[in-house]
Amino acid sequence: MATDHTPAMREPVRWYTGGPSGARRLINRLRARVAEQQRLEAHRFLEADMRGLWREACAGVGLCQYVDNAAGMTVRTPRFGGLRVGPAGTSFTVELMPGGEPADVEAHALRLAHSLGFAGLRVAPLGGRWVRVVLFEVDPLASTFALPHDVVGRADAPILLGRREDGALVEHALASPGHIAVQGQNGSGKSQLSYGLLAQLAAAADVLISGSDITGLLLGRAWDGTAHRAHQVTGSKDLTAHAAHLDRLVGWMDDRLDTMPPRIDNIAPTVQTPLVLVVLEEFPGLLRAAQAKDRKLAERITSAVLRLLSEGRKAAFRVLMLAQRFEANAVGGGYARDQFAVRLSFRVPAESLAMLHGDDARRLGPEHANTEPGIAYLSAPGQDCVRLRAPYLGGYGAYCDRITRHGRREDTEGRAA
Ligand SMILES: Nc1ncnc2c1ncn2[C@@H]1O[C@H](COP(=O)(O)OP(=O)(O)OP(=O)(O)O)[C@@H](O)[C@H]1O
Ligand SMILES: [Mg+2]
The missing domain is CATH 3.40.50.300 (P-loop containing nucleotide triphosphate hydrolases)
Structure with missing residues (x-):
């Protein structure tokens, strides 16, 4: 029997989720956010890895400068900027060292690419001292490619x-x-x-x-x-x-x-x-x-x-x-x-x-x-x-x-x- 001292039954707290389909949408949104955070974290790890590998690879092929300062001798390599991984492939930006040219990186292209775990790389100038290093997973030179059945109609084609x-x-x-x-x-x-x-x-x-x-x-x-x-x-x-x-x-x-x-x-x-x-x-x-x-x-x-x-x-x-x-x-x-x-x-x-x-x-x-x-x-x-x-x-x-x-x-x- 209920008396004045009987505590009232508390209604469970209900979040408004917009009904059953709204709840599904909410869960999907949360999952997407978690997935995005995991992706960003994986990207950060990969970027840090690549930065380290790039530095080692540059030092390994001699694409570096030795700077003598109070703390001793330090090695300076072209600075790794940001990594981009997408359907178009993997690439990263690099700031060349003072006096450096894109050709300096191209001169060691194969060795650098192999050290990074890729088959090759291309260097595209961006502006100022910055270049984009584009990496290839397979070597297009390694496989035969057929001549398409094309003919041209004019000498300027x-x-x-x-x-x-x-x-x-x-x-x-x-x-x-x-x-x-x-x-x-x-x-x-x-x-x-x-x-x-x-x-x-x-x-x-x-x-x-x-x-x-x-x-x-x-x-x-x-x-x-x-x-x-x-x-x-x-x-x-x-x-x-x-x-x-x-x-x-x-x-x-x-x-x-x-x-x-x-x-x-x-x-x-x-x-x-x-x-x-x-x-x-x-x-x-x-x-x-x-x-x-x-x-x-x-x-x-x-x-x-x-x-x-x-x-x-x-x-x-x-x-x-x-x-x-x-x-x-x-x-x-x-x-x-x-x-x-x-x-x-x-x-x-x-x-x-x-x-x-x-x-x-x-x-x-x-x-x-x-x-x-x-x-x-x-x-x-x-x-x-x-x-x-x-x-x-x-x-x-x-x-x-x-x-x-x-x-x-x-x-x-x-x-x-
Ligand atoms: N682009 C190519 N892709 C795949 N295989 C090739 C290609 N070019 C040549 N080859 C292979 O190499 C062989 C020899 O090529 P080719 O006859 O063109 O040589 P060549 O330089 O003209 O030689 P030679 O001086 O004897 O005339 C071809 O029969 C073919 O098997
Ligand atoms: Mg011939």
Whole structure:
């Protein structure tokens, strides 16, 4: 029985949760907050770990300064800023040391990346002394990548040269100024790269693929039935035919220069005046064979190629020269070698790498001397000494099939070779 002294039954305290579904929402919100806190904590741990590893790695490769102060000798390394981990990958910011340049970090890229547990890294300048170090989990150079079934319709459309260490694609428009030099030892990937370049260009309405090929594989039979075939000379039996053909190309270039419209100093490729790509497959081999036969013939070939290299750019002529080594006397002299704006080196001895790409490439020499087929070192305008993997077309049969399928049929300028 209830009396005045009986304490009243206390109602349990109820929080207003907005009903059963509101309670679920509240629980979800709390869970999300906990998860976010755990994520931030894990991020802080990872960041602290990476900061320590970065410092050790920099000191390990010598990317540091030793500062002598009252407390003794301390090591100063490029300062680790903030870590970013996301679907786009892992990266962090770094403040370079006074006097430092992004290239200082790039010079030790592989060793630093390996110390951090990654396959590679790229350095992107941010502003002032700050750079972003982007890490890659897999090495894009390590795996073969297939050439897409793409062809370009015009000389100014970019063609694919390869894939860089950071996975970015490297392209080059044939119409942009610059001849292309490709060197590499036997079986290093020169032909595969050339198959890819020519297969992409075979259908372009304003490109004519001409040239000289003593092997008769890159040019020649594969091009039968196309408009390009009449402008190609192959085989090593008749070397005079190669010299005569190169002379004809020089004559054609001279005609274009002589008839250049007023107020124009550079011919833009069109269907009527196509860009002439002069492919010189194994050029040192052609020169050697010509020298063995008749020195005058070799001189004739050299001087024609020199003229194409030095004046061709204005007349919409481009040279693609392939050689095992770009030694000056093997390719028509140091002057000829200097005319190439786009330079690719597949596996070559360290000395040959520095010879074509300059002293900056020297540090990569020992590693590049043993690199796999298809991996090349590139110097080109806007591409400062990068390594790339050339696309793989799928062998010689696949190259022939692509040329048969895509090779342009009608001859634009109607010139006979
Ligand atoms: N980009 C690539 N991706 C994968 N494999 C490649 C690539 N390039 C070349 N290879 C492999 O290396 C082999 C030799 O390549 P390629 O014929 O292009 O060499 P090369 O430099 O032209 O040699 P040579 O001086 O004898 O003509 C190819 O048959 C292929 O197996
Ligand atoms: Mg070859």
